[in-house]
Every structure is written in C-alpha cells, then in structure tokens.
Amino acid sequence: MTILFSLGIVRGIIWGLASGGVAAGIVMAIRSGLGLPMWSPGPVTGVAALVGTLGFLTGLGAFNYWLEWALGRQKEEHHADQPRWRRYFGFDTNHKTIAIQYMVTSFLVIVVAGIYQLIDRLEVSAPGMQYISPGTYNSLMSLHGIMMLGAVLLGVSGMINYLVPLMIGARDMAFPHLNALSYWVTPPAVLLLLVSLPAGGFDTGWTAYPPLSARAPLGMQFMLLAFYLVGWSSILGSINFLTTIFKMRAPGMGLFRMPIFVWTALSTAILQLIFTQFIAMAFLMVLLERLLGLVFFAPDKGGNVILFQHLFWFYSHPAVYIFVLPGLGVISEVLPVFARKPLFGYAAVALSSLGIAGGGAVVWGHHMFAAGIEDVLRVPFMITTLLVAVPTGVKIFSWLATLWMGKIRLDTPLLFALTAIVVFLVGGITGVPNGIVPTDLHIHDTYWVVAHFHHTLFGGFVFPTMAAVYFWFPKLTGRFLNERVGKLHWAVMTVGFFITYLPMFWLGLNGMRRRIADYDPTLGLGPMNMVATIGGFLIALAMLLFFINLVVSLWRGAPAPANPWRSQTLEWQLSSPPPDENFSAPPRVVGPPYGYGTPGSIHAVVAPAGGTANKGA
Amino acid sequence: MKHVSILALLIALVSTGLVVVFQNAHLTPTVAATQALAVDDLFKLEFSIAAVILSICLVTLVYSIIVFRRRADDEGDGPPIHGHTFLEAIWTLIPLAIVVALAIYGALVLADITRAASSQPELEVKVSASQWSWRFEYPQYGIATSQLELPVNGPVVFKLHGTDVIHSFWVPEWRIKMDAVPGMETVLRITPTKVGKYKLLCAELCGLGHAFMEAPVAVVEEADFLNWVKAQPK
Numbered sequence A: 001m002t003i004l005f006s007l008g009i010v011r012g013i014i015w016g017l018a019s020g021g022v023a024a025g026i027v028m029a030i031r032s033g034l035g036l037p038m039w040s041p042g043p044v045t046g047v048a049a050l051v052g053t054l055g056f057l058t059g060l061g062a063f064n065y066w067l068e069w070a071l072g073r074q075k076e077e078h079h080a081d082q083p084r085w086r087r088y089f090g091f092d093t094n095h096k097t098i099a100i101q102y103m104v105t106s107f108l109v110i111v112v113a114g115i116y117q118l119i120d121r122l123e124v125s126a127p128g129m130q131y132i133s134p135g136t137y138n139s140l141m142s143l144h145g146i147m148m149l150g151a152v153l154l155g156v157s158g159m160i161n162y163l164v165p166l167m168i169g170a171r172d173m174a175f176p177h178l179n180a181l182s183y184w185v186t187p188p189a190v191l192l193l194l195v196s197l198p199a200g201g202f203d204t205g206w207t208a209y210p211p212l213s214a215r216a217p218l219g220m221q222f223m224l225l226a227f228y229l230v231g232w233s234s235i236l237g238s239i240n241f242l243t244t245i246f247k248m249r250a251p252g253m254g255l256f257r258m259p260i261f262v263w264t265a266l267s268t269a270i271l272q273l274i275f276t277q278f279i280a281m282a283f284l285m286v287l288l289e290r291l292l293g294l295v296f297f298a299p300d301k302g303g304n305v306i307l308f309q310h311l312f313w314f315y316s317h318p319a320v321y322i323f324v325l326p327g328l329g330v331i332s333e334v335l336p337v338f339a340r341k342p343l344f345g346y347a348a349v350a351l352s353s354l355g356i357a358g359g360g361a362v363v364w365g366h367h368m369f370a371a372g373i374e375d376v377l378r379v380p381f382m383i384t385t386l387l388v389a390v391p392t393g394v395k396i397f398s399w400l401a402t403l404w405m406g407k408i409r410l411d412t413p414l415l416f417a418l419t420a421i422v423v424f425l426v427g428g429i430t431g432v433p434n435g436i437v438p439t440d441l442h443i444h445d446t447y448w449v450v451a452h453f454h455h456t457l458f459g460g461f462v463f464p465t466m467a468a469v470y471f472w473f474p475k476l477t478g479r480f481l482n483e484r485v486g487k488l489h490w491a492v493m494t495v496g497f498f499i500t501y502l503p504m505f506w507l508g509l510n511g512m513r514r515r516i517a518d519y520d521p522t523l524g525l526g527p528m529n530m531v532a533t534i535g536g537f538l539i540a541l542a543m544l545l546f547f548i549n550l551v552v553s554l555w556r557g558a559p560a561p562a563n564p565w566r567s568q569t570l571e572w573q574l575s576s577p578p579p580d581e582n583f584s585a586p587p588r589v590v591g592p593p594y595g596y597g598t599p600g601s602i603h604a605v606v607a608p609a610g611g612t613a614n615k616g617a
Numbered sequence B: 001m002k003h004v005s006i007l008a009l010l011i012a013l014v015s016t017g018l019v020v021v022f023q024n025a026h027l028t029p030t031v032a033a034t035q036a037l038a039v040d041d042l043f044k045l046e047f048s049i050a051a052v053i054l055s056i057c058l059v060t061l062v063y064s065i066i067v068f069r070r071r072a073d074d075e076g077d078g079p080p081i082h083g084h085t086f087l088e089a090i091w092t093l094i095p096l097a098i099v100v101a102l103a104i105y106g107a108l109v110l111a112d113i114t115r116a117a118s119s120q121p122e123l124e125v126k127v128s129a130s131q132w133s134w135r136f137e138y139p140q141y142g143i144a145t146s147q148l149e150l151p152v153n154g155p156v157v158f159k160l161h162g163t164d165v166i167h168s169f170w171v172p173e174w175r176i177k178m179d180a181v182p183g184m185e186t187v188l189r190i191t192p193t194k195v196g197k198y199k200l201l202c203a204e205l206c207g208l209g210h211a212f213m214e215a216p217v218a219v220v221e222e223a224d225f226l227n228w229v230k231a232q233p234k
C-alpha cells in the first residue's frame, strides 16, 4: 500500500478527486446562496473539472519544485535510487521518461478513438440505421476526431521530447520541470474526453461550430475543457522546444548542421507557440457563451457566427502542420540511413519546413469557401493555399532524389517511410481541388475531404510514427522489434489504408456528405462504403499486430547494439538505451548530419561514458 | 544517363495512361447546371495535372527501390550527392508556375459561376434551412413550399439563411454548395440545364437529424413550372 501511495499518479488522483468534489460542493453552496437551483450540470462539473485538474497536479507534485524555490528552500532532487518503472507513474523530469509517457498516452488514446470510429464505420457500411442511433453516431464521430487530434499532438510531443535533446547533444530540455508539467496536464484532458461520452456526448464534430456547439449536450463542455488543457500543454511544450533548440545545442552544432527532424520540431514549436492561443480562446468563448450566457457568436443576440470559424481555423489549419511536420522530419531522417546517401538538398529541405509553416499560417480561409465569407477573400486564400504546395513539393522531390542511386535496404523503418511518402503525396495532390474555390464548392464537407485529410495525417503522422518506432525502438529499449511481424504489419496497414481511403474520394465526388449517420440508398453509395469499412478493420488488425510486436519485443526482442543502422546522427553514438544524462560531456559537432558516401565523414565526436569529448579544447 | 532515359520513358507511358483513365472514368455525377459544366472542366484539368505529378513520383520511387536496391553483401554507401542547384530550382519553379496558373484559372471559373445572368431575369428563391427541414419561398410568385421546383434553363438566384444553426445547400448534380448561416444571407446562383428529379442535401453537420435533412428537387419545362406555381396555395 505504501508503495502505491508513494506513486505520484496515485496521490494526484486522490487529490484531484477530493479537490474536484470540494469545488463542486462550493459551487452548489454558492448557487443555493444566490437562490439558484443548486444542481446545474454545466457550472458544477466545469468548475470541478478545472479545480480537480489543479488538485491532481498538486497531489502529483508538479508544483513542488517551484514552491520550494519560492519558499527559499531549494533542495537537490534524488530519484536515481527508485526502480525504473516507477518513474513513468510520477512527476519525472527526464526528457526520455516524459517522451515515453507522451507516446504511451498517445497510443492509448488512438486505440479508444480508433474503436469509436470502427463502430461508426460499421454503421455506415450499408444504408439504413442498423446498430446505433444517429446521436451515438455523431458523438462517436466527434470524439474520434478530437481524440485523434489530441493523440497526434501527444505523439508529436513525445517524438520531439525524445529526439531533440539527443540529436542536438543536450543533456535534457531547457526547462525540465515545465516539460513534465506540459505532459501531466494531458492525462486530466484525456479523462475529460473519456467522460464526454457518458455525459451525453456532442454532435458538432471536432470543429465545434456554434450555434450548434452552444446548444450541444453536456459532453460538449468536457471536450472544450479538455482541448483547453491540451492547448496549455502545447504552449508550454513549445516554449521548451524553442529554448532547447536555440540555447542547448552542442558546440559546433550550427543551425545548418542540425538533423532535419530538429528543423521540423523548430517549425512545429513556432506554430504551436503562435497559434494555439486562438483555438483556446475560441473554445473558451463558446464555454462562456454556454455557461454565463455571454454573447460572441449567437446570431439572434447580435453575435457573429463566422467569427468563430475564423478563430478556429486560424489555429486549426496551422495545426495540420504541427501534426505532420515532425513526421516529415522522421522521413528525412530515415531515408539517408537506409539509402546510404546524404539527404538530397539539405538546406532546401530544412528551410521548406519553415516555408510550409509560414505559408500555412495564412491559408485558414480555405476551410470557409462555402461558409459565406466575403467574395473578395476567397481568391487570396486560394492563392496562398496553392503556394504551400511548392515547399511541400521540394520535400517530396528531395526525398525521391535521396533514394536515386542509393544502396537501398528495405527494412521496416524504410518501408513505412516509403508508404508515408506515397500517402502524403496523394494527400497533397488531392488537396489541390480543395484549394481551388470552384471545385472545393463541390467536394467541401464530403468524403473527399475525409479521404484527403486522412491521407495527410496518415502520410504525415501515422506512417512516419511507425517508421520512427521501428527505427528508434532499439535506441529506446536496447532491443529490436521483430522484423517479420514488422513487415507483415507494414503490408496489412498499407493495403488496409488504401482500401479504406481511396474509395472515399469517389464517394465524396458522388454525393457522400461528411458526418452522416445514414445515407440515401438510391444514391448507390453502399458498395464503396462497405469496401471502406473492410479496409478500416484491416487497419485495426495492423495496429493489433503492432501492439503485439511492441509488447513481445520489449520483453524478448533481439538485443540491439548502440548503432544498428549505422546512422551518423548523435543519438546513435550513445548506448542503447542512452544514459540518464545522455552525454557525459558535450559532444563536439564536426560535420554534416548525413555524410554518407564520403569516407571518414563524421557528424560529431562523442566522449565515451565518463570521459570528455576533446581534452584540452 | 541510361537510368534517366528509362525513367523518362516510363513516366511518359504511365502518366499518359493515367491521364487517359482519369479523363474517361466518370468520376463526378451527372452534369445538370451550367455551373456544373465549368466546375467539371476544372476538375478534369486538376485530375490530369494530378495524374502527371503522381506518375513522376510513383515511377521514380518504384524504379529506385527496384533498381537501386542494395545487394546482400554490399555494406558500402551510395555516392555522396548532396544536391543539384539546377534540379532544385526546376522543381521549385515549375510547381510554382503550375499553381499560379491554376489559381488564375480557378479565379476565372469562380467569377464565371458566381456572376448573375445578364440575358434573362433571374428567378429568386429564398431558402430557409432549419433543424431539420428546408423551406423555399418564391417572392416573385408569392408562394412557399417544402419542395424545390425549377424551370429548366432559367437562371436562379438562391438567397440562403439558417434559422437555428448552420446548414449547407448542396445538390451534387449542380456541384457548387453554399452554407445557410443564421444571422446573414448567402447567395448561390444556379442555371439548371437538365429536366429531372434531384435531391437537395444538407452538407453542414447540424445535429441529430443532419443525415436525413433532404428535400426533393424537380427541374421541369417552363410551362410545367408555371402550372406547378398555380397549383400551390398562396
């Protein structure tokens, strides 16, 4: 029992429940004091959720370091003596621990959100309502969207957290305590999302457009609060990433010697820092409209419906690049290693990330071509949107040129990276008709869009993440994932993906609207929907293979050496798994990150454990 | 150079094939409005460009992994090619030219499909979208109905608004859609060109009944339309 109570997460949950309960009691007391009915689900649960989150963090010990500091009692931290597994269940400040916490949380959310959508996919595999009600359909679809996006944000933070300090030769993130806090606000957010369904769900999709979201069931409020917390995590995380990248690079690591993944992390962090506040604000405004009756969007009281969409997409389009840029960075890391060639056009690929981020910041209006925005706005947004294709093209062409004349090894990480390239390419190309106003007016809000953005997210996040896991798992654990299961996983997932999403392009063109629980049997959309459902279950099967591979390999995978893929970047010059403090002394960076093919080219000199990189320098 | 020539030939073959397929496969529904014709021409151009780009990338990728695959005993590296300024300039500038051209063409088509017809007076239909039904008002005739009836080849201007939440007006055979937004009026212009029965679908998620928010649409000869108007209660 004492062991259980000494775990940070257990203390956090107890504190969270207790403080949430007290807060609910106080709100109810105040309400009855004001002569209002004591129980009103919105205000009571809303305050309880926020206070409970703070209580959870306090019980966990998230604020201890700052409290001690404020009280003038700074103390040395000692956690090296605890058994390894325990650190994952408490407020641990090591970036590698936090990365794994992020990734595991991300995968758990993906499983839940995936199951939600499998149920919905089953429902629409044929016309007619067969298994669930339209309300359940809408809630599952909406939660699938917002939970998957949350999972992607968590996954991205996980990858950046693990790789960036190692790749730039740093011992940890710039602000380790802030880093742990960024992670630990997300479990309460996940809990709120899980509670949303029993609290009535909501029927607005993840986009939460008012006036619909202002009148949606209580589940809506949980979703808005949850994403508000995830927003905090994003902003705090991005401050950390930016400071780390600018201030913690090893000697010799000029910006143009950074691995491409670090460039994509940099671009991602800039977007997160600038834009997250807008969705937080938009969601907060809906919350205030729901809870306090303030008027921002309600048209009958002088509010503006379109305003929300501007605020929402001002974040949510750049967010797409937050989701995919690190994945594109992973592709750029994996290709040179398995093609045994330098990344083609390194500088262009590095800068293209910033180009995509900058361009992507001014395209949000393309989601609103049919929304009733001013006519004069539609053409400029069309132009900016299409221009983003240029830096994206630079990436894809450079990847292909990297493969050209290489000595290609088709190991699982590369297989996933190749699928990612093809899928992302199709996602990019099919975005063009969405970017051009007249054709968008046909396919907007149809399955075309569903197919398009699932291509960009699978191509920019899911498949690259799989490549990343197969690539870096040996580094994280000292063991290989099983290569045969890996190839099977790759094959099933690739086939399943195309079976699911290619039919959706046709469906969208031919009248299949988004977010419908049912469709007219006379439209002839049934067969293609059935195909898509079969594909969806293949993807689920592939994920099952993946998780089995993860668990079994963790336990009895073949032992991996420090640098099994003969990569030149810094993380591979350390033991597998890396030591707690990463580098015993700052490494010295002496060359480009992908110097393959040039005899004697090395990226960095790393001191052996306990030594120094360069005595006397 | 041998590789480049083979690759160029393969790309030419595959992209020609794909363009032919995309042009001849009936990917969009029936064309039943002048606006739909303009939109479909644009679709066809976009699909052809997509086919060419897709072919360039896919053929290069597949060619590379087949031809440049490492032999089992080869632990060496490939050639240290770090980049090629001319090639990089090409694949920046050509896509730039393509997207600028597409944007201009797209803007012209947009102007075309949103312009009011000058030759004929427009039939005005006020559309109210509510959870979860459609209502159509014909101010020129003083009638209001729950089904949409229109004369063929006559330009129509729809003035849309939502009474509660956002909805969206979409007849796939006419292609272009427009949201019906509470608190404001949006405009959509359609000239139906084909007699027949269609379905108006709500394309913006509007709650529980969204999937079922349809209305029947009939495009009829001018005389039939006038008869239908007379038969409606004032």
Ligand SMILES: [Cu+2]
Pocket: A316, A317, A320, A363, A364, A366, A367
């Ligand atoms: Cu967007």
Ligand SMILES: [Cu+2]
Pocket: B166, B167, B168, B202, B203, B204, B205, B206, B207, B209, B210, B211, B213
């Ligand atoms: Cu609707």
